Amino acid sequence: MEEVKKRVTEFSLEAHDLYLNRSVPYLEEPPDPLQFYRSWIAPNKPCIIRNALSHWPALSRWTPEYLRQKVGSKVISVAVTPNGYADAVSGKYFVMPEERQMTLSSVLDIIEGKGQLEKAVFYVQKQCSNLLEELPELTDDVEPHISWMSTALGRLPDAVNFWLGEASAVTSSESPRQQRCVYNRVCVCVDDAFTVSVHKDHYENLYCVVSGEKNFILLPPTDRPFIPYGLYQPAVYHQRDDGEFEVVEQLGSEVPWIPLDPLNPDLEQYPQYRRARPVRCSVKAGEMLYLPSLWFHHVQQSHGCVAVNFWYDMEYDIRYNYFQLLESLCGAASAAGPPGKSSVGL
C-alpha cells in the first residue's frame, strides 16, 4: 500500500499545481449562469461573489428588533450544546447537539445578553430548509432561490437554511480554551481533549452572509488523503434540569468523522495533515461564498451573525464516482497500516 499512498499523495499535490487557487478569488458581480457553471461548478472551485445580494431587503432590515417583531413568536429548532460544537468529536463519541424548540425571541435574548446567563450555546442551524419551512415570513426579505445558480444547474435548491448564532457556535469551532475564556461556559462532559472538526456535504452551497462575518477554512476533496478519519459512537447532548450537560449515547453503528481541529491541528498525531493545503477566507455581510460539493470546511462566525444558505444537491456523475474511488483508496491504504489505529486517512 506504500505505492498507493505515494500515488494518491502525488495526485493531491498535482491538483494544487494544476487547477486550484491559493486563495478564494472574488467575483465582483453576479455571474452569467453558463460562465459560472464552466468556471466554478464544473471544476469544483470556490469563489466569493460580491454585489449579488445588494437587492435583498434583509441586508438593511434584519435587525434583532425587526426579527422579534416579524417572527419573534415563532417556535424554531435550535441546536443546544455546552460549548458550541455541533457535530464534533469528544473521546469515543461523535456528539450531536440537543435539538430544542424555542421562540426566536428567546434565542435573540440570549444572543443579546438579556436575561440570565445560560450554561449553553444556542445556534439556529437546522439544515432542513428551515427558512422556508419554519420562517416563511422572512422569505420575501431574501429570495427563494438564486436565479443564476438555478439557471446554471437547471433546478431549484433542495434547501434554504437560516443561520443565527453566537460567536462560540460553530459548525466546528473555536478552541475550547479561547471559548472558555471569553464566554465562561461550563462544560461538564467534555474536557480539553474535545476536538473540533471539519466536514463535507454533497451539496453545491451558496452561503450568503446577511450580517456579521463568517470565517471559513476550506480543503479541496483532492486533499482527502491528508485528512484523518476515525470511527465514533453517535451520541447527543442533553441539558439536565440543573443546567449541566450530559452526553447520551445513541444506538446505531459507529460513524466515520474527522477528529482533526483545523484551527490547531495536532501534527504529531496526524502528520499527514502537514501536506494539506487549507485555504482560509472571510465572508462579510453582503457577500456570498460558493462552497463546492465535497469540499471539507470548518466555519466560525462573528457574534450574532445571520446568514442564509442555498443547498443544491450535487450531480452524482463522474466527479462523484472518482471521489468515491479516492475515498476507498484512502481507507484501503490505512487499513494496511499499523493495527489498532482508528484513522482511515493515509
Place this chain on the structure above:
Amino acid sequence: MEEVKKRVTEFSLEAHDLYLNRSVPYLEEPPDPLQFYRSWIAPNKPCIIRNALSHWPALSRWTPEYLRQKVGSKVISVAVTPNGYADAVSGKYFVMPEERQMTLSSVLDIIEGKGQLEKAVFYVQKQCSNLLEELPELTDDVEPHISWMSTALGRLPDAVNFWLGEASAVTSSESPRQQRCVYNRVCVCVDDAFTVSVHKDHYENLYCVVSGEKNFILLPPTDRPFIPYGLYQPAVYHQRDDGEFEVVEQLGSEVPWIPLDPLNPDLEQYPQYRRARPVRCSVKAGEMLYLPSLWFHHVQQSHGCVAVNFWYDMEYDIRYNYFQLLESLCGAASAAGPPGKSSVGL
C-alpha cells in the same frame, strides 16, 4: 495490489450503474450551450446530435466532382499505410503512417478506383486543423466552428480537421482478414498478428459526418482498468519504389499504446477486457457525434466517407487530475503483477 485492483474494478463498474448510458443517446436538435455543458460536457458523456448540420452547404455539395473542381489541385497531407492501420501496433512496433503530399484529385482517383490499383491505403486525416490550413476554400461549405459548442466552452476550436478515406482506412480498423479479402492489399511487413487498437484524445470532439457513415466503438475513461497497454518502439511506414512497404524504426523511447483489437478482442491474452463495456454507435451523414475527452475510441468508416471534426482542448481540471490518478493506479497495479508482462493494464 490485489486490493487496489479490486477497488478500481468496483469504481469502473459503479460508473456504469451511476451515470453512464448503455447506448449513445440522440439529441434531435442543436442544444442550448448551457444545457449541453451541464448534461454532456461536465459529466463527460457522449451523444449524437441530429439536425445540427442541416444548414451546411457541404451536405449536398461535397461530391467528388465538386471537390475536384474546387480543391482538386490542392496539395494535402495524406496518411499512407499498407493496410489502413494508422497508429497501430505491429509486433514490437507502434507504427505511424507515411505522410505524403498529394493532390486531392489523386486521392479521389484512388477512392473512386480510377487509375492503377494501389498497394497502399490512403487516408486524409492529418489532425492539425487541415481544413482551415490546407483546404480553406471548403470552410464556407461548413462552419469555422460550432457556435453553441464555442459558446458552451467560451472559446473557439483548437483544430478543424477534414477526413476522407477508403473503407479500409481506420483510426484503428477492420480485421486484416476481412480487409485482405475485400481490397486485396499487399502487406509485406505485417502479418495476421497485426492488431488494431483504440486510443483517446485530450479533446472535446464534435465529429460531423458529411457523407457516408462512421462506426464508433467507445469506452469511457472509467473503463481504463480493463484496457491493456503495452510499450512499443515508434516506427513509420515507408513505401518503397516497388510499391512494397517497410517499417522504419524511429529514434526515441517506447510509447505506451493499446494492443487490443476491440472488433475481435483476444480475451485469452487480455481477460480483464471481459469487464469493459464498449458502446457502439453509427454516425450517419448529417449527424454529429459528441465524443468526450479521454474516451477511448475506435473508428471505422464507409468507403469514401467524408467528415469534418472540431477539436476543443479539454479543461485540465479536477476530472483530468482524477483520470491521471486512475492511470497511475492502473500502471502501479500491473507493475506488481507477473514479471515480464508488458501490459500496464490491470
